[in-house]
Amino acid sequence: MNFINILRLTLIFQCVCLFGFIAGCSVETRNYIEASDTLVMDFTVVPAKTPLPTPTATPDPVKEVQEELGITLEPGWELMGELEFGRWGHTATLLQNDSILIIGGRKRLSFRRASVVNGEILPLGSTEWATTSRFNWERTFHTASLLPDGRVLVAGGTGRAVLKEGEEEPLFRGNKDLNSAEIYDPKTDEWENAPDMAYKKQLAQAITLEDGRVMIIGGRSGVSTLNSIEVYDPESNSWSELEPMIQSRMAHSAVKLIDNRILVTVECHL
Known part of the structure; x- marks a missing residue:
């Protein structure tokens, strides 16, 4: 048997195997695949993996809010209204009505009158900041936490007691670490120890x-x-x-x- 005949027989054998494989696969729909060892032509059944669920789009909270409010927001920053005082070491708390409450901080690095004695609130949709009533304690590096009833717990920090209206500022009145806490009620604009x-x-x-x-x-x-x-x-x-x-x-x-x-x-x- 010459080389040409061997090649022809090989091709015929491969075509018969391929036809048999295709015909076998067309008999029924299966949930598994068949793999072949080409050296020994032995077919082995391999269980198929569980089909993956159809991917769904991840909810976009920004898009949902835009659709609900009928507005379009573009990515990026924009300037809002300015605070009454520039400050650092303060806290920002999102209230239940979506207003933003800024508490405490220092308005400059000077020793005297360094801390801010009022908070500021930015109502939702506004660019105008409103001043809150005076704290009981000036505070910097404190914590501020929203409570379940909508009030805000302010705790610790470094600062000093707020002077009463009309009280004269002492020549030297330094800050100290605080263990005091107070609660702000945005509905009444009142601070309670x-x-x-x-x-x-x-x-x-x-x-x-x-x-x-x-x-x-x-x-x-x-x-x-x-x-x-x-x-x-x-x-x-x-x-x-x-x-x-x-x-x-x-x-x-x-x-x-x-x-x-x-x-x-x-x-x-x-």
């Missing part, structure tokens, strides 16, 4: 828990970095302490995970 925390602290982090309590994590007190955990319960208007962290932290970050555990990362030591 809350019970003091166990530790004076600034540069702490606050997390609102699933049940509405507020957890204050770490911070700095004087020259010491804290590992303490204090929790405010708005129902009983009281503070309690939890087991401290393994490591002391200040100027750190904290986030609540989807399983309600708290992840605390990074730290700054004195």
Whole structure:
């Protein structure tokens, strides 16, 4: 048998195998695939993977809001109305009515009159900031947390008691770390003192828990970095302490995970 005949027989054999494979596959629809070992021409049944679900579009919250309000928002930044005072070391809190509340901070680096004594609110859809009533305490590097009833808990920081209207400013009136807390009610524009925390602290982090309590994590007190955990319960208007962290932290970050555990990362030591 010469080479040409061998080649012809090989091609015929391959065509017969291919036809048989196609004919076999056309008999029924299957949910598995067949793989072939080309060396021994032995077919092996391999279960097919479960079909993947048809991909669906991820909801776009921005688009949903735009459709609901009938507006179109383009990506980018735009200038809003200016605050009455430029400030740093403050907090920004989104209220239940979607207004933005700015609390505390310092308006300049001078020793006297450094802290801001009023908050400012930007109503939804407005570019005009409104001034709140005066705090009970000037604060910088504090925490501010929205409570379930719409009020805002402000805790700790560094600062001093706010002077009463008409009270003369002392020549020297320095700041100190605070363990005081107060609550702002945006409906009445009033500040109410809350019970003091166990530790004076600034540069702490606050997390609102699933049940509405507020957890204050770490911070700095004087020259010491804290590992303490204090929790405010708005129902009983009281503070309690939890087991401290393994490591002391200040100027750190904290986030609540989807399983309600708290992840605390990074730290700054004195």
